[in-house]
Amino acid sequence: MVDRVTKKASLVYFIADNIITSLGFTTSENFQAIREGKSGIEIVKDKNIYPEPFPASLVNTKKLEEEFAKIAVKGHFTRLEKMLILSVTDALKHLDVDIRSERTGIILSTTKGNIDLLEPQKKQMREEDRLHLWKLGRVIAGYFGNPNEPVVLSNACISGVLAINIAAGLIGQGKYDNVVVTGGDIVTKFVVSGFMSFMSLSPGPCKPFDAVRDGLSLGEGAGTVILGNKGRTGENIIFKGGGSANDANHISGPSRTGEGSYIAIGSAFKEAGVTGNDMDYISAHGTATLYNDEMESIAIGRHNMENVPVNSFKGNWGHTLGAAGIVETAMMLTEMKENILLKSTGFEKPGVSIPITVIDKTKNKTLNTCLKMASGFGGTNAALVVQKN
Template identity: 45%
Template structure:
């Protein structure tokens, strides 16, 4: 079976309009989360990471669009255009597109929005991006809560392995909207500080927005410097609760086990873990239990939520891309803001950005409805 790789990538975030800008700021320990007071979205001030409207509009205008696009579509198009250009391939019938999002164009349902309500349908989002870039196959839209980004990479890998496509582009994104913030606020899960995953003094979650894209291929001639091989991936659902994770970490543990088996690796072969780490009480505790059950309690672990906040359907893809660069640069990025372990099981939290030799990493994600996904990546160059 052909090896499958994750290659060219673009992160569009408050840090800048490319992956290098984000990596540079993360290495310096700079968070993109800012205190925001926007009563059109939430009555009280909140920490979030958002792009300025004029920056989005200017960057999108350079693409020469022929029709009006929503803000999310613009963000995804900006990111995807850069990744397509870097890959330098023709978008023929052997090229697929996967879109990862939790809520898509949910903001078109809000009062005062100029787009039709039908624009909120995920299928319409898929059609708009397919048409904009000229893909010859319909886009697959994955909306499986917060595991969507990692799952999109996994599905792209399977498509290439099975011969459905030679190459697949994956793009993920979600916006900071009134609908999303009000939902997490109703759970009393929003933090009034920058989030601190796995930390005893954490006070909750922050929500951020990005668009991220990557190129999945079997063509070894089209690999970026930071390209990784996708060794194994798996998804399991513990069906515990609509919003609460399994108290035993069952689904995540089984995902990790299955991904390790597919990769033909043991836990001690994993150099570091990029966790989900939302900085909420039940999620962090569940992950700690799952990692211990999986024999990963001593493996260096971080969550990147302190840099971007939780970017929902984009988070898994975004954090995988950062993991790729972490391997390439042989550096472990700190779990920003961590002070003292706040879970019942031991974890090896990365407290300081540290140079070290790296070869493999595990990316995990968990989400509403009990969904869990794990993927293992290996450095190529």
């Protein structure tokens, strides 16, 4: 074991991805929609979720059922499981990765998994253990016939970014040849009522980094990023470095100095052998709460990246929790492949104290080295750096 760890780390490549959200069921559908400036956040009137109307970005249930029927599998699956299975299935398409191999690992990122099964009307659908996150991991790994113990990561809103960092490490040390990182969360009464009680939801579609931002919008979705130790012919994007850190400040509010985020970015930079000057673009967490966006701008400023273009996809998809880090990284990779900076939807007027460069118009730019940021409840922060090879 130890010898394997000390062996020279090999390159880790991003080889495939998928995004399932309100804006589409593939990465390219989502990319086209965001390029057109679309937002999937709508006012939802569903008393089964919340007594009052609330804005959220929901996956189209009819389309989900249709797509799932196409892969015609036996057995009963929950709404979230269907999204995850579809997401992994799409990412695996046209790829010579054997998911049934013991050399392929699976990491699942989720905050609450099948928590909707706690609702009284879903009681008859409830199987023993199905509510538990480890079981969700088993259901997904079992569906694909993967022989390895699924790794389930539940670290609030940084789960997706952290899962990619962990996957890269597992490949780098030679434990796996490929790792399928998948993650998701759904909009439930459980989560909506909780965020409502925190009074952190915006009454309209959220406006990351904007002067009049007033809270986040919830979203649901699933995403998949597959990493491997072999690139494909032509241009590749590789994982360069990652890091996580805790603010050690407050369990439900970010540090005012951006300390944890600053440390996580610094750790990712150190591993990648880069500095803020090397960044061509930043995909921020950008939840559109007053404190989060302010905190991120401070962390960006402390790394001297005020002039690096920044956006957040929360204005398009809302906050998709366990999926967020994965779908947002997948979209960052797409921007790099297309050499396009996508407008930060919902942003109009600068509203953070550090003059960061929020992307106000979609435009072309050569993108070589980019940063993904994430932060969450529990004072937790993560970052990762990717680069064209």
